[in-house]
Amino acid sequence: QQRQWINENLLTYNLNIQESHEFNLLLGHSFQYNGNRYATAKGENFISNNVQEMDGANASSAKGYSEEAKLRSFFGRINYAYQNRYLLEVNLRRDESSRIPKKNRAGYFPSVSAGWNIAQESFMLDQENINMLKLRASWGKLGNQDIGYYPYLSTYTTAKNNYIWGTGKVLGAAKVSADNPDIKWETTTTTNIGLDASFLKSKINLTLDYFNKVSSDILLQLPVSSIVGVEEAPFVNAAEVKNRGWDMSLGYNDKWNDFSFGATFNLSYVKNEITNVNGRDNWINGWTINLAGHPIGSYYGYVANGLYTPQQIAAITDEEGNIPSVAIGKPRPGDVEYLNVDGSEDGKLTDADRAIIGNPFPKVTYSLNLTGAYKNFDLTMFFQGVGNVDRIVMDRPYVEGGVTQKMWGRYHEVNNPGGTYPALGNVGYNELPSSYWIEDASYLRMKNLELGYTFPKTLLNKIKIQGLRVFVSAQNLFTITDVKNYDPEKYSTDSRNWTYPNAKTYSIGLNFSL
Numbered sequence: 001q002q003r004q005w006i007n008e009n010l011l012t013y014n015l016n017i018q019e020s021h022e023f024n025l026l027l028g029h030s031f032q033y034n035g036n037r038y039a040t041a042k043g044e045n046f047i048s049n050n051v052q053e054m055d056g057a058n059a060s061s062a063k064g065y066s067e068e069a070k071l072r073s074f075f076g077r078i079n080y081a082y083q084n085r086y087l088l089e090v091n092l093r094r095d096e097s098s099r100i101p102k103k104n105r106a107g108y109f110p111s112v113s114a115g116w117n118i119a120q121e122s123f124m125l126d127q128e129n130i131n132m133l134k135l136r137a138s139w140g141k142l143g144n145q146d147i148g149y150y151p152y153l154s155t156y157t158t159a160k161n162n163y164i165w166g167t168g169k170v171l172g173a174a175k176v177s178a179d180n181p182d183i184k185w186e187t188t189t190t191t192n193i194g195l196d197a198s199f200l201k202s203k204i205n206l207t208l209d210y211f212n213k214v215s216s217d218i219l220l221q222l223p224v225s226s227i228v229g230v231e232e233a234p235f236v237n238a239a240e241v242k243n244r245g246w247d248m249s250l251g252y253n254d255k256w257n258d259f260s261f262g263a264t265f266n267l268s269y270v271k272n273e274i275t276n277v278n279g280r281d282n283w284i285n286g287w288t289i290n291l292a293g294h295p296i297g298s299y300y301g302y303v304a305n306g307l308y309t310p311q312q313i314a315a316i317t318d319e320e321g322n323i324p325s326v327a328i329g330k331p332r333p334g335d336v337e338y339l340n341v342d343g344s345e346d347g348k349l350t351d352a353d354r355a356i357i358g359n360p361f362p363k364v365t366y367s368l369n370l371t372g373a374y375k376n377f378d379l380t381m382f383f384q385g386v387g388n389v390d391r392i393v394m395d396r397p398y399v400e401g402g403v404t405q406k407m408w409g410r411y412h413e414v415n416n417p418g419g420t421y422p423a424l425g426n427v428g429y430n431e432l433p434s435s436y437w438i439e440d441a442s443y444l445r446m447k448n449l450e451l452g453y454t455f456p457k458t459l460l461n462k463i464k465i466q467g468l469r470v471f472v473s474a475q476n477l478f479t480i481t482d483v484k485n486y487d488p489e490k491y492s493t494d495s496r497n498w499t500y501p502n503a504k505t506y507s508i509g510l511n512f513s514l
């Protein structure tokens with residue numbers, strides 16, 4: 001059973017003074033409740049297929065839990081405009097969340113924005129080429145409390161916790177997670193400077209934005225020693241992350257007699273960077289790390305240098321057949337060669353030789369939308385893509401569910417000494433997190449192509465139809481990427497079988513109205 005209800009109360013007031021000063025005021029209050037209650041009973045090995053009652057089961061169990069959260073908010077806003085040239089907005093909200101301990105429960109989040117419609121100034125009215133020119137800036141804070149229902153409390157479980165008391169066995173409880181009564185709101189502070197412009201009778205439209213978004217006091221469960229005795233570490237305000245970049249949108253629309261054309265190009269650049277982890281590095285799993293100065297979840301592992309040749313193996317093998325320069329495993333010809341990057345004199349590979357080997361966040365995203373029409377024909381094309389992003393590309397048939405063409409190049413000392421895929425065996429060594437399995441996953445994809453024809457009204461009136469259009473379209477028609485056997489748009493790990501790839505689709509259809 002899931003329950004949610006929201007109550008919002010708004011009061012607005014508008015005031016216009018001498019048609020020059022315009023005020024819009026808003027006061028508001030909201031209350032939100034979320035509650036979940038879960039219960040299940042399971043019976044197995046019934047005495048007969050005709051018996052469907054729990055008492056007829058030789059093995060039965062029941063379990064359940066409940067959770068709830070509340071959020072109360074007060075907020076206000078003032079909008080001011082002077083002759084539609086100078087614009088100002090001020091906001092303030094106060095939020096209280098049951099997910100935050102009482103001493104830090106209330107959070108105050110202000111914001112302010114201003115705009116200047118330069119095209120409305122007297123010195124711009126006589127020119128014809130600039131139809132709109134607006135400069136704007138904003139700054140504001142918002143809080144995040146979506147971190148589970150009871151992040152600051154200890155949680156306990158009675159599942160499978162039986163204890164011997166005297167001569168019998170009794171049900172007991174064990175702590176699952178530790179508490180932290182000092183956590184507070186996560187806060188995101190955003191600064192934005194932008195420009196909106198249109199030229200040549202609004203045929204050309206331009207939007208530019210620079211943004212700097214800093215998320216501070218991010219709540220994380222940092223690793224704790226197993227001797228603490230809990231399965232889950234307590235939440236702590238442990239990190240600060242910065243996203244800084246810019247967005248651009250450039251559009252063009254025009255018409256010449258029976259032909260019309262439109263194009264919109266969007267380009268974004270963002271740099272994701274952890275700026276503070278309170279002196280601790282947090283490994284998410286064997287492949288990623290949160291490290292100050294790098295993106296969240298950066299790929300982390302050994303630096304690979306292709307595959308070992310028989311000559312290289314012979315060079316690092318002593319008279320007794322040992323390979324002292326490798327401490328993480330014993331390589332053979334055709335196994336991945338890992339570089340010693342920590343500068344140690346003994347040449348041994350250890351955890352210290354791991355490094356940042358890839359970026360999981362696209363730094364660049366872009367799209368292009370093209371539209372055209374001639375008389376009754378219309379054409380639409382949409383492209384999208386990303387750049388400067390890496391992905392894990394590990395072809396493992398026993399995990400991923402299929403052999404790929406990469407494996408045709410598997411190394412074999414006799415049959416394929418020039419192979420570029422690791423030799424059979426030694427799986428634990430070859431599949432260590434390393435740059436060998438990291439690839440550039442940048443791509444450009446045609447997402448949509450559609451050609452349509454709208455029948456003329458003169459023809460439709462004869463058959464008493466208001467409108468009729470036929471079209472053919474294709475989705476995901478082609479993709480330009482260096483990634484093979486994976487859909488670069490769908491996955492963020494090396495697990496192809498977890499997400500179904502985008503299908504190439506062809507459609508024929510019609511739209512009509514009576």
